[in-house]
Amino acid sequence: MMNRVRAALGRTAGQPPTPPPPVTLRTRNLNASERVEVFVQQFEKLNGKVVRVRSRSDAGTAVRDLMNGQMAVASNSPFLHECGVANLAGVRTGFTSRDELRAACAEAAFGITSADHALAETGTLVLISSPREARLISLLPPAHIAVIAASTILSDLDELLKRSPEPAKVSSSTVFITGPSRTADIEQILVRGVHGPGEIHAVIVEGEE
Amino acid sequence: MSTAPEKIKDTIANADLQKAIYTATGRLMSHRAASIAPDALDGYQELRTAAHEIKRHAIENLDYYLEQFERNVASHGGKAVFCADANDVADFVLDLAKKRGAHLIVKSKSMTTEEIDLNERLEHHNLESVETDLGEYILQLAHQRPYHIVAPALHMTRYEVADLFTERLGTEREVVIEKQTKIARSVLREKFLAADIGISGANFLVADSGAVVVVENEGNARLTTSAPKIHIAIAGIEKLIPRAQDLPLFLKLLGRSATGQAMTVYTSFLAGPRREDEIDGPDEFYVVLLDNGRTKLLADPMKRESLFCIRCGACLNHCPVYRKIGGHNYPWIYSGPIGKIITPQFHGVMHDPWLPFASSLCGACAEVCPVKIDIPKLLLQLRTEVVEAKSQEGQGGSERRGFRMYAWLMRHPKLFRIFGKIGAKFSPHPREGAWIRRLPRFMRVGPLRNWIAQRDLPPPAKKSFHDLWRKR
Numbered sequence: 001m002m003n004r005v006r007a008a009l010g011r012t013a014g015q016p017p018t019p020p021p022p023v024t025l026r027t028r029n030l031n032a033s034e035r036v037e038v039f040v041q042q043f044e045k046l047n048g049k050v051v052r053v054r055s056r057s058d059a060g061t062a063v064r065d066l067m068n069g070q071m072a073v074a075s076n077s078p079f080l081h082e083c084g085v086a087n088l089a090g091v092r093t094g095f096t097s098r099d100e101l102r103a104a105c106a107e108a109a110f111g112i113t114s115a116d117h118a119l120a121e122t123g124t125l126v127l128i129s130s131p132r133e134a135r136l137i138s139l140l141p142p143a144h145i146a147v148i149a150a151s152t153i154l155s156d157l158d159e160l161l162k163r164s165p166e167p168a169k170v171s172s173s174t175v176f177i178t179g180p181s182r183t184a185d186i187e188q189i190l191v192r193g194v195h196g197p198g199e200i201h202a203v204i205v206e207g208e209e
Numbered sequence: 210m211s212t213a214p215e216k217i218k219d220t221i222a223n224a225d226l227q228k229a230i231y232t233a234t235g236r237l238m239s240h241r242a243a244s245i246a247p248d249a250l251d252g253y254q255e256l257r258t259a260a261h262e263i264k265r266h267a268i269e270n271l272d273y274y275l276e277q278f279e280r281n282v283a284s285h286g287g288k289a290v291f292c293a294d295a296n297d298v299a300d301f302v303l304d305l306a307k308k309r310g311a312h313l314i315v316k317s318k319s320m321t322t323e324e325i326d327l328n329e330r331l332e333h334h335n336l337e338s339v340e341t342d343l344g345e346y347i348l349q350l351a352h353q354r355p356y357h358i359v360a361p362a363l364h365m366t367r368y369e370v371a372d373l374f375t376e377r378l379g380t381e382r383e384v385v386i387e388k389q390t391k392i393a394r395s396v397l398r399e400k401f402l403a404a405d406i407g408i409s410g411a412n413f414l415v416a417d418s419g420a421v422v423v424v425e426n427e428g429n430a431r432l433t434t435s436a437p438k439i440h441i442a443i444a445g446i447e448k449l450i451p452r453a454q455d456l457p458l459f460l461k462l463l464g465r466s467a468t469g470q471a472m473t474v475y476t477s478f479l480a481g482p483r484r485e486d487e488i489d490g491p492d493e494f495y496v497v498l499l500d501n502g503r504t505k506l507l508a509d510p511m512k513r514e515s516l517f518c519i520r521c522g523a524c525l526n527h528c529p530v531y532r533k534i535g536g537h538n539y540p541w542i543y544s545g546p547i548g549k550i551i552t553p554q555f556h557g558v559m560h561d562p563w564l565p566f567a568s569s570l571c572g573a574c575a576e577v578c579p580v581k582i583d584i585p586k587l588l589l590q591l592r593t594e595v596v597e598a599k600s601q602e603g604q605g606g607s608e609r610r611g612f613r614m615y616a617w618l619m620r621h622p623k624l625f626r627i628f629g630k631i632g633a634k635f636s637p638h639p640r641e642g643a644w645i646r647r648l649p650r651f652m653r654v655g656p657l658r659n660w661i662a663q664r665d666l667p668p669p670a671k672k673s674f675h676d677l678w679r680k681r
Contacts (some may be wrong), residue, residue, distance in 0.1 A: 001291040001500050005272045005446070008508035017270035021262040023454040026251065098489045102402065102436075122472040134488040135435040139428060157457040157472075165454050168285065168418035168480035172490055173435070176476040181428040183390065185344035185362050186370055188233050191390040194343060195397065196428025196475065 027159040028121060035120040035153040036206065042123030046179030047192065048200045054207045059147050060084030062203045063112060066145055067091075072110035073101070073141065077132045079114040083147055083205070095134065105140035111197065112145045113138050118202075121156035122178050125202070129173035138177060143199040150206040217538045226364055230535045233363040234526040240469025241523060241577070250465065260462055261581040264517035267416075267449050271507065274416040274449045275498065281419025285481025287494035289419075294501050295325035298443065301497065302327070302408070303334055305439070311336070311405035315397075315437065317423070317430035318342040319410025320358065320520060321445050321499060323542045327408070338408070339400050341429035343393055350377045356536035357544070358522035359467050364535060397429070407433035407491070411444035412519070413459060414496065417452045420480035421496055424463065424473040431475050440479070440491040446498050447507075447516035453478075459519065462579035466521035502555040512587060515550050517580040524574035524584065530567055540564065546574035550587045558594045559602075565591035626675060 006012065030038060040050045051062045060083045067090060074085050074093040086093045091112065095101040105111065113133055117126035125146050129135050138144050154160050157176070161167075167174045181196030192198040220226060245253045267274055279289040292298045305311070314331065316322065316338055328349070331338045340349040344361035348354070350373050355361035362370075371384045374392060383389055409430055413422040421442040423430045434440045450459060456478075464470040483490030507513050525531045525545030536544040540561045541552045549564050558565070565588045574584045600609070618625050 001293060001446075001498075001504070002272055002275065004500065004504040005275065005507065008504045009269060009271060011270070011272055013272075015273070017273040018266065020266050020451055021259065023452060024256065024259040024263075024458045025454060096488060101488060106402075124472055129483070129487050129490055131486045131488060135431070136489050139431050139435065157460065161454050161457055165452075166418070167453055167478055168281070168415075168420045172285065172479065172481045172483050172487060172494075174478040175431065176472065176478075177474070178470075178472040178476075179474050181426065181474055183343045183427050185342070185347070185360065186365070186386045186389060187229075187367055188236060188360070188363065189367075189386045191387050194390055194394055194427040194429070195341070195401075195432055 025158040025162050027162065028155045029159070030120055030155040032150075035155060036150050036204065038120040039118055039123055039153050039202075040204070042120065043179075043200075043202055044123075046123055046200075048123065048179060048202060051201065051203045053203060053205055056083045056205055059203050059205050060088065063145055063147060064088050066201055066203075067110055070109035071107055072112050072145075073104045073108040073137055074112040075114065075133045075137050077114035079149065080112065080147055085112055085147065096131070098134075101134055102136060102140070105136055108141040110143045110145055111137040111139070111141040112147065115146050115148045115152060117160055118148055118153040119156050119160065119176070120153055124157070125177040125200075126160065127175045127177060128167075128171045129175075130171055135173055135175070138175070139196050142193060142197055143201070144177075144180075144197040145201040145203065147203045148205070150204055153204075214538060214540075217534050220535050220538055221533060225366075226535065227533070229364055229366075230532055233357070233360055234532050237359070237468060237522070237526045241466055241526070242469075244465040244469040244471060249471075250461070256458060256462060257579055257581050260458055260579060261517065263450065263455055263458070264580050265514075267451055268447060268507070268513055268516050271446065271449065274451060275446060278414055278416040278419055278449060278496075278498075281417065282481065282494075282496055283419070285419055285494075287419065287481040287496065290495055290497045292497050292499050292501075294499075295327075295330070298325055298327065298497055298499060299330040301495075302331065302406075302441065303336070305441075305495075306336055306406060309405065309439065311439070313400065313404045314338040314406045314408055315341050315400050315404040315429075315433050316345075317407070317409045317425065317433040318345050318361075319408070319443055320355075320542060321410055321443050322408065323355065325499070325501060327443070339397070339404075341397050341401065341427075341433055342425075343390065343427060343429075346393055346397065347373065350374075354537060354542065357525055358520055360522075364537070401429075401432040401436045404433075404437040406439045406441060407435075407437040408441045408443060409433050411442045411448055411496070412463065413450050413456065414444055414448045414498075415451075415453050415456070415478075416449050418478075418480055420453070420478055422456065422460075423477045423479070424460070424475070425477075426468075426470075426474040428475060431477055434477060434479055435490055438491055439493045439495075440482070441495045441497060442479070443497040443499060446500060446503055447518075463519050463521055466519075466523040466577065466579040506551070506554050509554075511590060512550075512554060514582050515547070515554065515587060517582050518547050518551075519580060520547075521579055523577040523579065527573040527577050529569065529571060529573070546584045546588075547582070550582075550584055550591065553591050553594075558591060559598050562595045562599070565595060626673070630673070 072091045115125040116128040180192045181194045182192045183194045282289045328338045340346045347362045356364045375382045411421040482494040531545045539548045570585045
């Protein structure tokens with residue numbers, strides 16, 4: 001096939017490319033407090049629910065209240081541990097086996113994660129797959145709670161890629177989550193919670209650093 | 210010229226369908242407009258230009274980027290597989306399925322896989338391949354083709370879906386849309402978790418990362434690419450963009466142009482199978498790079514622009530022709546303006562010679578295309594090719610003679626005026642109107658026939674414009 005491509009373009013093997021156009025990255029460059037405000041605004045526009053707290057232990061309490069006595073699976077994120085989420089009643093965590101994790105997620109009402117980054121402009125959570133964050137926790141259970149430090153919030157995707165231009169080096173999977181799962185495939189009527197979670201919550205820890 | 214399919218008349222006569230097409234596309238248009246307005250997005254036109262330039266660069270250096278992509282996919286433990294056509298892809302998937310003892314495949318939305326009829330081929334060999342995007346799942350149950358790139362089942366009502374589910378799934382009849390969605394969710398959840406292979410498309414292939422980018426709103430693509438042990442992404446070779454840092458630009462344009470979303474609910478950037486210490490994710494990762502005629506398009510410097518397409522569907526939504534005839538009246542899987550320019554290039558212009566002419570060249574498509582493909586220009590080029598091919602075949606003689614006569618008349622102003630006066634003498638009174646249809650049947654021939662069937666001309670004026678001008 002490469003020969004067909006080259007023949008079509010009139011190029012030869014090993015020929016260097018013409019100079020590429022410059023990268024177009026334009027960040028809004030919000031300051032720290034703007035980032036939180038804009039993120040909250042956008043997240044809520046998407047029907048996400050936000051709880052803002054001043055300390056890690058308050059975050060743990062907020063999660064407990066959201067869970068309302070139901071079962072949850074939590075990721076192995078150190079930040080979640082610092083917030084005391086791992087010790088809450090009804091929370092199962094510490095999974096390293098894919099199959100066990102899957103089985104637990106099938107019964108859980110909530111999947112609790114942290115987030116590697118958040119993007120203010122679009123109200124987006126960025127989850128990078130790692131031993132600390134499994135892929136399915138934010139996907140299988142019908143509701144997702146993300147507990148993040150305000151400092152993880154960046155202005156926009158442009159800023160993230162300016163800072164980390166090589167996401168492929170870091171992990172096999174980087175997922176950008178912007179709102180609850182939705183579809184309008186039948187008669188253009190909006191329905192939430194199709195395959196992914198129908199409810200998302202962000203617990204934002206401000207102040208403590 | 211040959212005519213469009215007869216069933217277009219049925220589509221136009223179907224009031225419910227017309228309403229569905231019109232409101233769905235209307236909604237997508239207004240969402241898009243709101244999301245690119247200056248208060249929502251800075252410098253939209255510059256972004257379009259930048260995207261056009263980057264796509265042009267990637268396409269013109271496609272061999273370089275394909276090789277870079279292949280190397281990078283391998284460096285993360287995945288494998289790029291070059292496939293010339295539909296058979297190659299089917300062979301690859303079947304072979305892999307056999308080696309791994311796979312029986313169940315889950316699929317997320319991919320126009321490319323529809324292009325090659327992948328499901329059909331797999332089913333032929335007793336592999337169950339389940340569509341997981343809600344609209345596509347419904348269509349699969351109904352054995353129908355998608356109606357629109359972004360809203361595949363826009364032509365179906367909740368009642369048709371209710372009937373379908375009862376018939377095919379054996380569930381109790383349910384007409385509430387939210388409940389229908391829940392039914393599909395639970396059926397498909399089982400499939401996701403039991404599947405051996407997940408097949409996805411790719412909105413972008415990132416050369417410098419060896420990564421595949423998949424955008425969606427439902428979560429089925431995430432499940433398809435994370436739950437099964439094997440992930441195969443299938444994409445046309447033109448989906449390449451050079452750098453991960455180009456993604457913010459393209460994602461900004463894609464979501465907004467397609468549905469008016471600044472970002473779709475889930476955007477997955479996938480680079481290889483799971484790394485050693487990751488808890489979940491596929492163990493094997495393949496990217497099928499499909500040609501299927503794209504290198505033919507690539508060879509034409511003017512028409513290769515059609516390969517810039519990022520499959521947003523904006524051109525469909527804004528096209529007055531699409532909004533009347535809907536997606537099923539186009540001969541191939543790609544409908545709307547983009548379908549009009551790529552179908553002839555894949556199947557040959559004479560396969561559907563009416564297609565490039567089914568346009569008023571209003572240019573709405575070109576105005577909204579996020580990567581600035583000049584669709585009207587390409588349509589004109591294709592029209593030229595149809596006419597040339599026809600004269601080669603000896604057709605279109607009466608049309609050419611008609612034009613030659615007209616040209617001759619225009620070059621002889623005195624004769625033109627004489628004919629005008631004769632026409633004016635014998636034409637009906639202006640208030641009577643409609644005179645062409647009263648022409649004897651033998652005169653209503655050739656290229657005018659279809660035109661006359663739908664329209665008429667006002668009668669020639671009693672005093673021609675030339676007369677009035679001279680009198681001034």
